[in-house]
Amino acid sequence: MPHYRAKSTLEQWRILQAVVDCGGYAHAAEKLNKSQSSLNHAVSKLQQVLGVQLLEIRGRKAELTHVGEVMLRRSRQLSQTVYELEQLACNMEQGWEPEIKLALEMVFDRNDLIPALKDFQEHGRGSRLTIEDTVLTGTLEHIRNESADLVITHQLPKGYLGEPIHDYYMDLVCHPDHPLAQQSSPISQDQLAQHLQIVIRDTANQPAEEGGWLKAEQRWTVSHFDEALRLVRSGLGFCWLPPYIAKRAMQKGSLRKLELKGSTCRKGSLYLVLPKGEKTGPCSRLLADLVLRHAPKRQQDDMEASAG
Structure with a gap:
């Protein structure tokens, strides 16, 4: 018309x-x-x-x-x-971005992001938000290429700074009936190498060697933790999984945590990075401020400072 x-x-x-x-x-x-x-x-x-x-x-x-x-x-x-x-x-x-992208390392528990997102919905002036799951080198690519406005990562590329927002943990798990669960603990890497490992696909265009690969003879690659959980719960292989994915299954007894020689769990810190630095727009900075304000690590530090 x-x-x-x-x-x-x-x-x-x-x-x-x-x-x-x-x-x-x-x-x-x-x-x-x-x-x-x-x-x-x-x-x-x-x-x-x-x-x-x-x-x-x-x-x-x-x-x-x-x-x-x-x-x-x-x-x-x-x-x-x-x-x-x-x-x-x-x-x-006013220079307010109509759309921004947040890249999230998959080990980050999304539930910790909800309070910040609720505030952002109220104050974001209708800007569209794209949230993208990233893994390993894929997360670093978003930082180096400035292809995301905000990045939550467990590793900082050389020359970049980040604000610590949380700690992450990953447990080595398998099904209770899996042969690894029947062996005496702690388990050696040689014992693990004889079994199928489920790994998460690196989201980079040019992925580097996966840090979580334990040199198992057999390796299946999936794109998300949910799929890895489904395979491990069915008795297929072992995998490193964060508590927010594996906790409920372990409580129900459908997953068993493995004790590995020299490593009870995989852990580290998560950082919020603004890849564009001074070029970061006001909408992206608003979301960054909200993420930091609601970050579990920041709240814990504030409580400790008040107690002191």
């Missing part, structure tokens, strides 16, 4: 919404700082050009007709779209 000309205006729909929300013309006129007669005229004109009745007066209250309920619901979507469009223009004029 390239030459279609709208019969109604956004202002008319805005007035209809106000009349309904305020329960009548008098309160709506006060809210919009307009005369009651102008609101009456706008709604009457809207009904006239549409050819349908939207409101009916019952006593002193204006109530929606069945048609009016449908039209009002759609008009709210239209008003929201226009608001978001104008907000986007304002954001771009």
Whole structure:
């Protein structure tokens, strides 16, 4: 409909919404700082050009007709779209990014991110957020190539700084009926090498040698911890898994933690990195501030400082 000309205006729909929300013309006129007669005229004109009745007066209250309920619901979507469009223009004029990307090392427990994301939804001015799972070299690529606005990583490339936000742990696990679970602990790497290892695929375009590979004779590669968990729980092989993935299965007895000679678990720190440095936009900085504010490590440090 390239030459279609709208019969109604956004202002008319805005007035209809106000009349309904305020329960009548008098309160709506006060809210919009307009005369009651102008609101009456706008709604009457809207009904006239549409050819349908939207409101009916019952006593002193204006109530929606069945048609009016449908039209009002759609008009709210239209008003929201226009608001978001104008907000986007304002954001771009102020240098506010319309879309940002957060790259997350897969060992990071996503539940720890929820409080920050809830705050970001409220204050992010409608900016779109893309969250991408990354592993090993793939995480470092996002930092070096500046292909993400924020990165949560367990290793810092040379020349980059990061804010510590959390510690991570990974346990070596298998099914309770797996042959490894029947051997005396602790288990040697030579014993492990005789069995199938499940590893997580490096997300880099040019992956480096995986740090978690224990030189097993057999190795199956999957793209996510959930798939690794499914395979290990079925009795296929062993794998390094973080507690947020494996904890429930271990509590239920469907996974067994293995004790490896010289290593009870794999652990380290997670850091928040802004790969673009000074070029980082205000929306990305807002999300970074929220992540740091809600970071378990930051909260723990604040509690220890208060106690001291």
